[in-house]
């Protein structure tokens with residue numbers, strides 16, 4: 001359990017977190033305890049234990065986040081809740097991310113990826129930085145459909161990025177600190193969202209139902225509505241959940257493709273066949289085509305496994321719970337370790353090798369959890385995958401790219417792992433495409 005109060009927090013923050021968790025798993029087995037950030041914690045590196053906490057006994061483990069993060073995103077955001085309120089909001093979010101909705105988004109995602117790559121042409125830019133912009137735009141598209149004017153979108157973007165910058169800073173409210181600036185920008189975001197909601201209520205339903213209309217039009221059996229606070233916290237929550245996650249995975253895919261020229265050629269061949277069947281870009285990429293990219297899809301799954309950008313999640317035991325003879329005391333934090341499971345040779349032989357062909361066969365149940373599991377699992381997973389497939393299609397069919405100034409082997413945590421400096425890359429548009 002480490003030092004009194006501090007536990008092993010210092011060790012976690014001074015070494016590679018993957019080494020921290022994997023060395024302890026090696027020493028103590030798949031279930032062990034420690035003390036982090038002032039809390040006693042139980043670590044679970046077995047698929048069965050993760051399923052117990054996240055799926056079969058989820059009611060005994062509530063989501064838990066630091067209070068400063070909760071304040072920044074908004075306490076009414078669905079991921080902080082359990083029970084009826086969570087179920088109600090989750091249904092609304094899930095329905096706006098359902099396949100019928102995503103299918104309609106293909107042209108808009110395609111033009112956003114195309115425009116982003118065009119603006120990168122001939123320049124060296126941080127991949128992660130560019131991917132953050134792309135995934136933010138995709139978040140906006142999901143929430144507001146195509147119905148947000150440029151002025152409001154720019155205002156949301158400007159303030160959102162201030163919040164984003166302060167999100168992982170020390171929660172110090174002194175004027176001028178990143179945290180304080182973020183809190184002020186958060187307030188402005190709520191005001192802008194309030195105006196947009198007012199306008200939407202006034203104008204009525206949009207033809208293509210987006211997430212905002214689902215929130216604004218929702219009524220329970222007694223006619224109660226969601227409050228403005230609940231809606232804005234959930235909109236900011238979805239933007240947060242969608243952005244750095246998707247951007248980190250996109251960055252890793254660029255690196256993995258760059259590092260394996262043979263694999264890149266094979267992915268390119270798969271994508272060129274689609275590109276040529278679309279008259280070399282004269283006809284648009286379709287939803288059906290995004291469903292028929294087997295190799296690119298395996299590359300995507302293997303990137304999710306290798307990078308495991310969400311290494312673990314946190315829950316808190318709401319009662320004393322017994323699991324396989326272990327007591328998990330009430331109030332202790334419980335951390336299913338996704339990355340350890342993804343890097344266990346029992347489930348993924350030679351786990352440190354990037355090998356997309358391992359996904360030709362489905363992984364064993366509960367061993368592949370890049371989007372979590374159970375009631376809080378990621379409702380945006382299909383959108384994230386769609387964005388990634390479309391981006392890869394445009395990247396490999398129309399551009400050549402090279403990593404610049406780094407071999408990409410060093411990793412930064414922001415807080416998700418990304419290659420150092422966000423992977424600086426130079427891109428060129430290939431002639432004649």
Ligand code: HEM
Nearest residue numbers: 079241242245246249310313370371372376377378380384
């Ligand atoms: C590759 C990109 C993504 C990854 C790896 C990812 C991963 C995850 C994971 C692991 C969770 C579960 C966390 C837990 O159980 O504590 C989660 C939850 C969530 N994700 Fe994602 N996510 C991604 C993209 C997205 C996108 C694009 C959206 C929305 C447009 C989104 C929205 C959400 C929401 C709202 C939750 C909370 C669900 C709930 O509490 O019921 N995510 N995500």
